[in-house]
Amino acid sequence: MGISTRSIARDFRRAGRHGTCHRLNRIDCLPHLLRAIAMSMAEQSCSGVLEMHPKGYGFLRDPARNYKVGTNDVYVGSPLLTKFQLRQGVRLTGRVEGPAKRGESLRLAELTEIEGRTPDQYLGLRGFDDLTAIDPFERIHLEVGPEPLGMRVMDLLTPIGKGQRGLIVAPPRTGKTILLQQLAASVTKNHPELTLFVLLIDERPEEVTDMRRTIQGEVIASSSDHSTEEHIRLAQLTVDRAKRIAETGGQVLILLDSLTRLARAYNKGSNSGRTMSGGMDIKAMDVPKRLFGAARTFDEGGSLTVLATALIDTGSRMDELIFQEFKGTGNMEVVLDRRLSDRRVWPAIDIQQSGTRKEERLLDAETLGRVNLLRRSLSELKPTEAMESLVRQMGKFPSNKAFLERIGQFQKDH
Missing domain, CATH: 2.40.50.140 (Nucleic acid-binding proteins)
Incomplete structure (x- = not known):
């Protein structure tokens, strides 16, 4: 809502005529002036x-x-x-x-x-829950050039479709934040039709600032200095906002960091009186599961994609329990490996543990065949060696297309 300086002056004069401001100094008059402005906003x-x-x-x-x-x-x-x-x-x-x-x-x-x-x-x-959910079939392309290699690797081994429900499993210091920033940048460049929300829950204030300066999408944050109630309120409102866009035919992507901290917040707000191991309230996971489970694509048009991080190896039994509750509920997983990050290998993705369900709906038959051949060859190596080898080989080619063509040529020759 816009208010012109001319209208403010008019309201000030009006307040004076009504006998409220002419007897008061400027500071005392301010409440009366603000009320006059509010009254003038009827139109x-x-x-x-x-x-x-x-x-x-x-x-x-x-x-x-x-x-x-x-x-x-x-x-x-x-x-x-x-x-x-x-x-x-x-x-x-x-x-x-x-x-x-x-x-x-x-x-x-x-x-x-x-x-x-x-x-x-x-x-x-029709409302969100009345629409028909189907498997993701329209691919979200992440590759934007020779670099970053992380986006090229995900495009091949963990393809993402509109409506995907993806989990990024992240031990500490494995490049989770960088991966999210690269995802946001790729989506912004390749898919302007997608409405991007980056939802940060219980994150450090400096991380929130960095995200807002780096990402072009809408960053919605409840940082670690905010209350548990604020974490829950913002998370629920963001997901509901995304649902309203999707049910009207829009395409939405939520990058959530992190699902673990969101579940912790709901655990603090739950008081059923019954707890599981690790101090988790038995009802605390109900709402986070519904929020994560909101991801889907509709037969009638529109989609809501959710890519959420889950924290592991934090030393907390509760965090491990949260991860186990969400494990298997998604239809795509990217598992980050601390051994790779310690060796300064990026992206630190465990190839054997990462993948997308029903990837045949997102990749054409020729690409799928070549990706399967690539996976078979890498499966013979240790996880650290597999990613090191893949990064080394992909770095020789300017694009995934050129890399896959080389795999296809190798397949013909052998």
Whole structure:
């Protein structure tokens, strides 16, 4: 919402005529001036993402402010929510009405757009859970040139499709953050049709800053100095936002770092009274599993892809339990290897442990045959030797296409 300096001056004069400001100095007059400005915004339009309250109303949050709760957030009453069947995460545009009395929020008086459609058009759309989920078939290409090799390796050995539910299994200091940044850069360059969200939970503040400076997509962060409740709120709102885009035919990718810290947050917020080994509440994994499980592609169009990191070898029994709970729930896994990173081999991917289910839907028959031949030859080596050999060989070719053509030629000759 924009307010011109001319309108501010007009509101100041109006407040003076009403007898509130002419008796006060400029500082004391400020609350009256702000109220006058708020009252003048009745004809202003606003746009924001809906966050629902358990009591049946909602507020519009600003993505530019990291969806923070603010005193200027616009109130959305239950009549509008009910009339247009609005769900959390939907983007709304409409006319704002000034507060009825002091201390109340601005309120949304009229809806003009819901997810870029008219309200009537939106009412005819089916919800996320009513659409038909199918296996990923449309590939997300990661290769952007000779470098980085990590993206070329993933393109061959762990191909990603729109709607993929991928787990990046990461011990400490194995290049997880760099891999996420490279993924974001590749997607931004190769797939402008994808809406990219990078969701950082319980991350160090300096890491959040680095991500925001490096990545062109929307970085949504609840850093380690924020509360557990804020971690949970932002994670839920981000996934719901992605669902609203996907159910209207959009393509979305969430890079989540990390699923482990998100599960820890839900564990702190759970109080069922029953705990598993490692101190994990028996109900704590329910919501994180639903969030991770939201990834899918729809037969009707639209997709939500989730690539999430899971932390292992941290010395925590709870972290190991969290990993075991998520292991096998995805349809793609990239396993990072500490032995490779210690030898300064990048990407530090364990080839034998990494892969994509039903990769035949993403790779053509010729490419799949050559990738299988490559895997068979590398399986005879130790994991560290396999990646070292692959990096050395791929580095000789400017592209995966040229590398695969050489494998095909070798296949013909033998």
